[in-house]
Amino acid sequence: xxxxxxxxxxxxxxxxxxxxxxxxxxxxxxxxxxxxxxxxxxxxxxxxxxxxxxxxxxxxxxxxxxxxxxxxxxxxxxxxxxxxxxxxxxxxxxxxxxxxxxxxxxxxxxxxxxxxxxxxxxxxxxxxxxxxxxxxxxxxxxxxxxxxxxxxxxxxxxxxxxxxxxxxxxxxxxxxxxxxxxxxxxxxxxxxxxxxxxxxxxxxxxxxxxxxxxxxxxxxxxxxxxxxxxxxxxxxxxxxxxxxxxxxxxxxxxxxxxxxxxxxxxxxxxxxxxxxxxxxxxxxxxxxxxxxxxxxxxxxxxxxxxxxxxxxxxxxxxxxxxxxxxxxxxxxxxxxxxxxxxxxxxxxxxxxxxxxxxxxxxxxxxxxxxxxxxxxxxxxxxxxxxxxxxxxxxxxxxxxxxxxxxxxxxxxxxxxxxxxxxxxxxxxxxxxxxxxxxxxxxxxxxxxxxxxxxxxxxxxxxxxxxxxxxxxxxxxxxxxxxxxxxxxxxxxxxxxxxxxxxxxxxxxxxxxxxxx
Amino acid sequence: xxxxxxxxxxxxxxxxxxxxxxxxxxxxxxxxxxxxxxxxxxxxxxxxxxxxxxxxxxxxxxxxxxxxxxxxxxxxxxxxxxxxxxxxxxxxxxxxxxxxxxxxxxxxxxxxxxxxxxxxxxxxxxxxxxxxxxxxxxxxxxxxxxxxxxxxxxxxxxxxxxxxxxxxxxx
Numbered sequence: 162x163x164x165x166x167x168x169x170x171x172x173x174x175x176x177x178x179x180x181x182x183x184x185x186x187x188x189x190x191x192x193x194x195x196x197x198x199x200x201x202x203x204x205x206x207x208x209x210x211x212x213x214x215x216x217x218x219x220x221x222x223x224x225x226x227x228x229x230x231x232x233x234x235x236x237x238x239x240x241x242x243x244x245x246x247x248x249x250x251x252x253x254x255x256x257x258x259x260x261x262x263x264x265x266x267x268x269x270x271x272x273x274x275x276x277x278x279x280x281x282x283x284x285x286x287x288x289x290x291x292x293x294x295x296x297x298x299x300x301x302x303x304x305x306x307x308x309x310x311x312x313x314x315x316x317x318x319x320x321x322x323x324x325x326x327x328x329x330x331x332x333x334x335x336x337x338x339x340x341x342x343x344x345x346x347x348x349x350x351x352x353x354x355x356x357x358x359x360x361x362x363x364x365x366x367x368x369x370x371x372x373x374x375x376x377x378x379x380x381x382x383x384x385x386x387x388x389x390x391x392x393x394x395x396x397x398x399x400x401x402x403x404x405x406x407x408x409x410x411x412x413x414x415x416x417x418x419x420x421x422x423x424x425x426x427x428x429x430x431x432x433x434x435x436x437x438x439x440x441x442x443x444x445x446x447x448x449x450x451x452x453x454x455x456x457x458x459x460x461x462x463x464x465x466x467x468x469x470x471x472x473x474x475x476x477x478x479x480x481x482x483x484x485x486x487x488x489x490x491x492x493x494x495x496x497x498x499x500x501x502x503x504x505x506x507x508x509x510x511x512x513x514x515x516x517x518x519x520x521x522x523x524x525x526x527x528x529x530x531x532x533x534x535x536x537x538x539x540x541x542x543x544x545x546x547x548x549x550x551x552x553x554x555x556x557x558x559x560x561x562x563x564x565x566x567x568x569x570x571x572x573x574x575x576x577x578x579x580x581x582x583x584x585x586x587x588x589x590x591x592x593x594x595x596x597x598x599x600x601x602x603x604x605x606x607x608x609x610x611x612x613x614x615x616x617x618x619x620x621x622x623x624x625x626x627x628x629x630x631x632x633x634x635x636x637x638x639x640x641x642x643x644x645x646x647x648x649x650x651x652x653x654x655x656x657x658x659x660x661x662x663x664x665x666x667x668x669x670x671x672x673x674x675x676x677x
Numbered sequence: 678x679x680x681x682x683x684x685x686x687x688x689x690x691x692x693x694x695x696x697x698x699x700x701x702x703x704x705x706x707x708x709x710x711x712x713x714x715x716x717x718x719x720x721x722x723x724x725x726x727x728x729x730x731x732x733x734x735x736x737x738x739x740x741x742x743x744x745x746x747x748x749x750x751x752x753x754x755x756x757x758x759x760x761x762x763x764x765x766x767x768x769x770x771x772x773x774x775x776x777x778x779x780x781x782x783x784x785x786x787x788x789x790x791x792x793x794x795x796x797x798x799x800x801x802x803x804x805x806x807x808x809x810x811x812x813x814x815x816x817x818x819x820x821x822x823x824x825x826x827x828x829x830x831x832x833x834x835x836x837x838x839x840x841x842x843x844x845x846x847x848x
Contacts, residue, residue, distance in 0.1 A: 353716065558798070591698050
């Protein structure tokens with residue numbers, strides 16, 4: 162067992178006082194960030210990223226990933242006690258979590274959701290431990306065309322899985338690509354879209370965009386909702402925990418179902434939010450108590466939280482194995498990787514063994530320690546929400562400004578942060594998804610490089626993406642994903658045409674655009 | 678992030694949700710056009726060694742134009758238009774109450790350095806919007822900034838913009 166061996170080496174790396182300290186700091190910060198409105202996983206990590214520039218990469222990623230776990234755990238706290246989802250991925254948790262808290266069973270709900278989260282996370286990590294090395298080994302064979310095809314698949318599945326607003330997803334994504342293209346062109350060295358403005362030479366940093374969109378934008382949205390927090394009491398004692406744990410095995414089916422959904426949505430970039438809703442929906446449909454959902458069922462808390470955490474964790478699988486993040490937070494972590502001087506991609510498993518396995522080992526430990534921390538200190542964190550918004554909001558803005566400034570030591574970035582805050586506020590209200598923009602912004606340059614490297618040499622053209630079986634399969638799959646929502650429509654049309662010429666599912670004739 | 682989330686009565690004042698949706702789409706369309714024009718200038722054709730440097734962003738701009746046209750049409754002619762007000766004035770006032778001071782704060786950073794500006798910003802926010810007592814205001818605003826100073830300048834050695842006051846102390 163090669164993996165187990167490497168994993169033990171990873172544990173050896175993690176179990177130093179410095180790294181354990183970083184893990185603890187990360188988890189506590191993560192929970193605070195998750196509880197506070199206006200701070201979430203992506204921008205919490207983005208703000209703290211500049212502080213890690215001087216740290217060893219392994220310690221840095223341990224701290225930042227633990228912030229992510231902490232914020233995932235914390236989403237449930239505000240959902241259950243305050244009926245306010247601290248993270249979008251825990252919106253579904255409010256449906257049954259808050260009714261439970263109203264009935265005075267907040268302790269049970271919190272314990273159940275944390276335990277479910279832990280179960281989901283653990284499954285995600287196990288998946289990473291055993292699957293990621295295989296995937297990366299397989300991906301070592303990839304050349305630029307294959308990588309471009311995988312990028313294409315990632316982005317197409319984003320569009321394809323969005324049933325409500327596919328065009329908005331496309332716009333948000335393309336804006337990300339556009340922002341990534343600003344500045345020096347990495348291949349030819351020419352300037353693009355700087356409009357004669359020399360400050361734009363280095364481009365717009367993704368961290369600034371993340372801090373603006375998710376930080377300032379979120380503050381503006383919360384401000385508009387006029388926050389008044391009136392929370393339930395969330396005291397947890399050992400008796401409640403044990404009592405809930407005794408009940409948990411009853412829900413094994415929900416746990417497993419949500420875990421599978423979560424892992425799938427995490428690996429394909431569906432995101433934790435979609436996963437949590439899907440987990441909740443499936444549980445409602447298949448559970449014996451399905452009708453009672455929404456009135457305070459423990460199962461209705463377990464299902465979304467397990468799925469969200471499983472998806473959040475397994476979003477790191479494609480990030481580590483292929484260099485393609487499965488969520489906005491993973492995208493920020495990937496950006497961090499590049500800043501620390503590591504080259505993301507399948508070679509990471511070969512060249513940076515200590516880093517990768519240290520991270521994976523820290524995920525086991527971090528989630529376990531995180532579970533203990535949140536179980537023991539819920540009242541403390543719930544108290545944070547009772548601090549008036551007039552104190553919390555300016556401090557968050559100050560922290561955001563510092564974060565944006567310290568990326569490049571540039572004042573212009575702080576102004577950009579404000580601009581993106583306004584953009585984020587408007588887009589959020591118009592239900593544009595923001596995660597695709599971040600993903601595109603982080604991956605844009607690499608995707609373009611892959612595209613142009615595949616096009617090097619004479620006699621190239623778009624047919625390169627069908628030049629061998631592997632790349633052809635991935636590219637075709639990407640197009641199928643892109644036009645997936647159209648399949649039922651075309652099917653109906655084909656049925657109507659009754660026996661007339663069969664429609665090829667929209668793959669063959671469709672869109673040269675998607676390729677360009 | 679459903680449309681239903683936006684509450685507020687039928688629109689008397691301000692723009693409706695779908696109008697803002699349409700305007701945003703127009704803005705994005707313009708962004709797409711700008712991208713196409715600027716990259717066309719650099720060259721979007723195939724050189725001997727593959728696509729020129731404007732090729733990729735040019736087509737990105739093109740996709741933005743197409744997608745924003747679709748969003749625009751849906752917002753203007755769609756069946757399920759959301760006619761509710763995008764944001765009521767009383768709520769938008771709250772948004773401005775955060776936005777404008779933040780802009781002022783960023784301006785102040787350039788003049789006074791980040792620590793002094795942050796102290797003033799937090800204090801003003803707490804006093805004027807939160808109506809919080811003087812003692813608490815001073816304690817929080819100064820305390821937070823001393824903590825930040827200690828963390829960034831002393832612990833992590835991240836240089837942040839400093840002004841005349843810090844210069845007085847020799848930083």
